[in-house]
Amino acid sequence: AGIRVAVISGRRSAAVDARMRELGVKDVAQGVADKAQALAELLRREGIESRHAACLVDDTPDLGLMAAVGLPAAVADAHPDVLTAARHVTRARGGRGAVREFCDWLLAARGPSR
Secondary structure, eight states: OOOOOEEEOSSOOHHHHHHHHHHTOOEEEOSOSOHHHHHHHHHHHHTOOGGGOEEEEOSGGGHHHHHTSSEEEEOTTOOHHHHHHOSEEOSSOTTTTHHHHHHHHHHHHHOSOO
């Protein structure tokens, strides 16, 4: 089994929409003012407990989101406050393969698939 990926962003970007369509990511919310609330709604809709969710972030507006999940993570070049709040930090910087690295790390931590 893979990892369920969702994007919750405060900004809007046609490039993000296009890339997520290419990758088959169906849960994409852009222009979101309250990311923690958007995550809570997504988790409730999907029947997932917040302690079973992770997030990968880069800046201080994401601190509330980090507090709302079981595994808060940050990209290598994240804001210092975000790095402090993270339980995992990628080696890669944002936009330089950090999401792929994090997903690979999660899959490896899960162990061999059955």
